[in-house]
Amino acid sequence: MKPEMTLGLRHAKTADCGDEEDGALSRERWTYVKVNMDGVIVGRKICILDHGGYSSLALQLEDMFGSKSLSGLRLFQPESEFSLLYKDLKENWRTVGDVSWNEFVEHVKRLRISPRNQAFLPAQSPF
């Protein structure tokens, strides 16, 4: 992974592709991150730049995965049964919401929705 592709690239969704070997498609690939929910075979992909903040992200994830649970995801709400985690560029799993949105966008590689009481079992994570 080229270092120059990690910083600021997320905001260059439609950047010029003249100098990059893979062009705009390679840059665009970075804006899409996988989302998996524990216990669900099929993952989804979201474009992180479609959102301006955490609440918008939570809404889309509710739309995608809310039906998997009777009470919905209700991410970031105190009564929620789920935690939203993300894998950063250093391959560490972290809790979504700990840092500013812009910082999150720059570092998120992958997302995971897991039951709250199982949130911190990275050794068992298949992702």
Place this chain on the structure above:
Amino acid sequence: MMTDGSDPLEITELRLGQPGADNGLPVKKLKKRDFADMSGSDDRISTNNFKSEVVGWPPVCSYRRKNVVGDGSKATEASKMYVKVSMDGVPFLRKIDLNSHCGYSDLITGFHKLFSCEKMSINEGDGSEYVPIYEDKDGDWMLVGDVPWQMFVESCKRLRIMKKSEAKGIEPSCLKRTSTTGSSKDE
């Protein structure tokens, strides 16, 4: 070795007529490198006409094919991209060329033709019985339709047309209220 002064290559020229006879049908003789008189008429056998009329000849290099496709994107593979397609409940697999489809709806139409099945859509809310998923290069199974088409084509390794009931059936019991019947699988 020709000794009578005639064209030494005459013996290699193709012409109609009995073998060994020099009075065959009035086919214009072609010198090996004479292209000027070529008219493509059927009563002439010429190696060069033959080549141009045979399917798949001359071979088209990938550069030329790429430009004919007209996408222009450097990341586009103009060659065929066959992936396996399986459908739950169907005992045979099929193969589909992703590059011969222009988008997701076209792909779904392709599925309908392959399996003679109309009960499938990528729109989850329309009551379709099946949902298409794909295995990407990381080995993860993802729902078809989330990313731009070309990105999907490049990352798709195989496809599966899954029954929706299969997707529901693998939730761990901790995600469901205990007030339900307790069965963790929808049958």
